Amino acid sequence: MTYEEFRERGSFSLEDLLAFAYGNLVENRPEGFDARLPAPPFLMMDRILTITHDGRQGRIVAEQDIRLDAWYFQCHFSGDPIQPGCLCVDAVWQLLGFYCVWRGALGAGRALGCQNVSFNGQIRPYNRCVRYEVDIRRFSQLKDSGSSVVIGDAKVFVDNELITEINKAQSGVFSGIVYPDYPKHSRNSTGGIIRS
Secondary structure, eight states: OOHHHHHHOSOBOHHHHHHHHTTOSOTTOOTTBOOOOOOTTSOOOSEEEEEEEETTEEEEEEEEEOOTTOHHHHHSOTTSOOOOHHHHHHHHHHHHHHHHHHTTOOBEEEEEEOSEEEEOOOOOTTOOEEEEEEEEEEEEEOTTTOOEEEEEEEEEEETTEEEEEEEEEEEEEETTOOOTTTTSOOTTSSOSSOOO
16 A cells, blocks of 8 residues: 555554554555564554544554464463463554554654553453553654654553553653664664663
C-alpha cells in the first residue's frame, strides 16, 4: 500500500502487521520511516480492529488470539502457565508506537513508561482472545526534533472480562536511533539516553 493509503486506513489485518514488522507494508516510505513493530513471537496483536483520531486524541482497538503453544506458556511458569502481565503493557506500548507512525511520525518507536498498572485477572492457555482498548489522551509532534510522543489509557480484556488497566502509557518515535547494521559495532550499537 502507499504511504497515503497507510495513513488513511482505519484497520489492519495480521498480514498488514507482519508486513509492517518486516518493513514491507508501505511501498513509498518517506525518508526517515524507520518504525517497525516487533516480529513474532514478540508481536502482541493479531489485528487492529479500529484506529481513529480526532485532533490530538484518538482510539485504538486491537486483538490477540491466544495460542495454546505460545512461547510464554512454555516458560512462565512450568506447572502454572500464564501470560506475563508485562506483555499486556508491552502490547499497549506497541500500539501507541504504531499510532504515532500512522499519524505521520518519522523515526523508530520506543516505550517511554506508564503511570499506573493494575492487574485483576490472568491470561491462561485456554482463553481465546485478548482485546486492547486504548484511548489516546494526547498526541504531540515536536517541531524542532521531528519526534512524536503519545499518551494513552488502556483497558485489557480477556474473553470480554476486564483484567488490566494501564494509565498514562507513553510511547515515542525518534529519528536517527535505528541500529540496522546489528551485530556490527557502530554509532547506535550502544544504548543510553535518547538524544533526538
